[in-house]
Amino acid sequence: MAQKSKKTKKSTHSNRPYIIGFWTLFGIGILLAIFVFLLAGWGAFGKMPTFEELENPETNLATEIFSSDGKTLGKYYNENRTPVKYEDLPEHLVQALVATEDERFYKHAGIDARGTLRAAVFLGQRGGASTITQQLAKQLFTENVSDSFTERIFQKIKEWVIATRLERQYTKEEIITMYFNKYDFVYQAVGIRSAAKIYFGKEAKDLNIQESAVLVGMLKNAALYNPVRRPDLVEARRNQVLEQMNRNGYISENEMDSLQKLPMKIEFTPEGHDEGMATYFRAYLQGFMKDWIEKNPKPDGSHYSLYRDGLKIYTSIDSRMQGYAENAVKKHIAHLQEEFDRQNKNNPTAPFRDIDKSEEENIIQQAMRRSDRWYTMKAEGKSEKEILASFKKPREMRIFSWKGDIDTTMTPRDSILYYKSFLQAGLMSMEPQTGEVKAWVGGTNFKHFKYDHVKQGKRQVGSTFKPFVYATAIDQLKFSPCDTLPMSRFTIEAGKYGNMKDWSPQNAGNEGYEGMVTLKEGLAKSINTVTARLIDKTGPQPVIDLAQKLGVDVSNIPAVPAIALGVADISLFEMVSAFSTFANQGVYVKPVVVNRIEDKNGTVLYQHTPVTRDVLSKEAAYVTINLLEGVTEAGSGVRLRGTWGKDRIDYKRAVTGYPYDFKNPIAGKTGTTQNQSDGWFIGMVPDLATGVWVGGEDRSVHFPTITYGQGATMALPIWGMYMKDVYADDKLEVSKEEFEKPEDLSIEINCDNYGRKKTSQSSVPDELDF
Incomplete structure (x- = not known):
């Protein structure tokens, strides 16, 4: 028994070193693992985040743009x-x-x-x-x-x-x-x-x-x-x-x-910068925000990042109205383009008209020098000869078409001519009482056409300038819409207004030179000689002064009578805000696109404060509105009522959305410039003013005749389709009521009560006649 016990004891003693070794190694392993983790925590294997970084992990947050009805219009971001x-x-x-x-x-x-x-x-x-x-x-x-x-x-x-x-x-x-x-x-x-x-x-x-x-x-x-x-x-x-x-x-x-x-x-x-809703507006807003950021640093003196700080921009744009506006522009311009291309099939200088080969070449050269290709190759040190040669080498490219983008092969030079052939458009819609811009369409396709025709572009305004002349006459001289003037030929002689030649405007279209017309008829039919007589009575400078008060940049408008017919280049943005003053009882409200800016935590960084000024009396503004109502009752805007008047054309081939069949009061004015290069329509109801411009990128790109090249055919249908959709949306609650009439109106607007039956002489006081 003793011997057996001794053997057992010896066996136990022999395993002990292994057990101790195992646990020793295990302990060392644990300690080593802990040590490795400590080394990692101390940054031995690379930089580790600090407590502050863990508390506020750095992320790139997109700046989000909101519409007035709470929808996301788009974002600015490095990471979306x-x-x-x-x-x-x-x-x-x-x-x-x-x-x-x-x-x-x-x-x-x-x-x-x-x-x-x-x-x-x-x-x-x-x-x-x-x-x-x-x-x-x-x-x-x-x-x-x-x-x-x-x-x-x-x-x-x-x-x-x-x-x-x-x-x-x-x-x-x-x-x-x-x-x-x-x-x-x-x-x-x-x-x-x-x-x-x-x-x-x-x-x-x-x-x-x-x-x-x-x-x-x-x-x-x-x-x-x-x-x-x-x-x-x-x-x-x-x-x-x-x-x-x-x-x-x-x-x-x-x-x-x-x-x-x-x-x-x-x-x-x-959600790329070229896709989505309100692309042209977002491009403009980007510039607005960069300017605001530059002027409004953070409390620590650094600047906000539009692409990383997660700002929230609350705009005046209504996503529903923006959608209706974009749809109206695309639908009509795509349709009008078909007619434009049809009329250009036999045009040897297509897409241009009224220019020779040297002028065409000059347009192409200027377009090449403004292109990204030119700037890129110039920065690479290429010679002008090499750059010009590159424009003649065929390349694979994706180009715009109204049926979708097309993959093709063409030279960059040919692509310039291809893009020049497209008609462009701009639309802006705003509330006269608040200045809030509700819709902004700067063109037909931002991905392919970056130029903004609302704020960036300035074009001749044609007859849409005439209401400024009429408003000046009403405000200063108390003219009535029922006052009469002759349609006869009229000349302002050289030297009367500075360094000018004799000026004798002609009436357009079917309007002759016989008889008398009321001021209301004169504006409705856009009779040039009547407008010329009015600016001669007021003088050009008061008209320019009024335009400036209405928010128009007049720095390049000369004080000559010819401005009465709309030779000045003005942006759609300026024209809509100016017309809005008439609907707002003579009070100009500066257009607003941003109501509020917040940081990522919801702290308000900017709150819009309205900028207003009194420009016209309530009476003068209302009488001007009354004149503009005549345009849609009996003038070039009568098509909004479901009729074409005497200049009916094949509307199915020319326009979209007809008949519009509006029954409510509408004040508006069409405009058409020389050679049909620009078509305008600005229309107002009591709480919404909307302007539309249509034309080519170059003034030499236009319809050959007034039939299709007038504002009533080019621009008015877009307004009609847009407003039909706006009125169909009951939630928008856009007014169909009468314009508010001043209680103390002293100028007679009801011509039936005016007592004028004169056919051979003016009802304007003689001392004011030229």
Whole structure:
């Protein structure tokens, strides 16, 4: 027995060194691991985030533009990221994320030991070990994955350390929110809100279960599992996510089966700077914001970033009215372009008219020198000869057409001629009482035609300038719409107004030179000799002074009588704001496009203050409105009433939207410039003024005759279609009422009561006659 006991004791003694060695090595391993983690925390393997950086992780937040009715018009960004709050994430989206990416997310503190061990044993073949928190750490604070195995190990250690710190710093809900806000879903969809808008055309909170599954499926690899590029692969991945949700008890097996059978539907809505709504307005607003940022630094003296600071810009634009305006412009110009191209088929100088070859070449040369190609090659040190030669070499390019972009091959020179052939348009709509701009369409396609015809472009305004002459006569001389003037030929002799020659304007169209007309008839029929007589009675300078008070830049308008017929170049922006003053009882309100600017935390940085000034008496403004109503009752604007008058043409080939059949009061004025280069219509109802311009990029691009080249055919149909849609939208509540009449109106506007039956002489006081 003793001998047996001795053997047992000897055996136990022989295992002890191994046991001690094992635990020693294990302890050293633990200490080494702790030491490695400490080294990582101290930054030995690369820079680690500070407490402040963990508290406020740096992100690029897009500046968001809001319409007055609360819709997102667009964004400015380096990364198209607009953050959402946890409460804006649908429950099934969070469940899909946890079920697919990190089943034990709510049970670990940043590192899933079980998942890590499984990944190590099976070499990642049964799933990875990165938790949601680790993935967030990688996105926020670590660099791209290295090709070196050793560096990848150190990077993974850094992720573990940062993940544990994030878990101490934030709640699980905050970590999920940051993860969704940070992930890049490609196609400029950074963050879940942008992804929901771009792939499904809706807010993140409105995603359904299968849409959430698609986006969560993209988290594995957004470029690979992308619904635009590989819909079949993405549908299979979506079904895997739904299976994971069933496995983790978030949805039943029946729900999973029914959801997996549904076809995958996306509504791809790109949010690039060239796409979306109000592109021309957003381009103008970008300049507005850069100017505001320059003048309004942060409290610490630094400047806000339009592309990274997540500003919120609340604009005056109404998304519904903007949509109606864009639709009206595109629909009519596409239709009008067909007629324009038809009339150009036999034009040897197409798309130009009334110019010779040398003038055509000059236009092309100027266009080449303004092109990006010219500037780029010049910066590369190319000679002018080399640059000019490059314009004659065929290249593959994608060009604009009204039926969609076309891939083709042509020389850059030919592409210049091609783009010159397109008609352009501008539309602006604003509330006269507030100055708020409700719609802004600067052209037909921002991607291909960047030039803004609302604010940037200035063109001859033609007869739309005449109301300024009439308003001056009413305000200064108390003329009545019922006063009469002769239509006969009229000459202002040289020298009367500075250094000028004799000026004898001619009447356009079918208007002759016989008889007398009232001022209302004179404006309605746009009779040039009547307008000439009026500016001779007021003088050119008072008309210019009035235009300036109405917000028009008059620096290049000479004080000569010829301005009465609209030879001045004025922007659509200026013309609409000027006309709005008549509808606002003579009070000019400076147009406003930005009501408020906030920082990412909602702090108000800017609040608009209206800028107003009294320009005309209520009486003079109302009488001018009364004159302008005559244009739509018996003049060139009568087409808005559902009739064409005596100059009826084949409207089916020329215009869209007819008949408009408006019954409510409308004050307006058409305008057509020399050679039909510009067509205008500015129309007003009591609470909305809208102006439209149509023409070619160059003045030599125009219709050959007045039949199609007049404002009533080129521009008025856009106004008609736009207003029909506006009135059809009851929520907009745009007025159909009469213009407000002053209580103390002393100027007679009812010509039946005026007692004038004169046919051979003017009713204007003799001492004012020329």
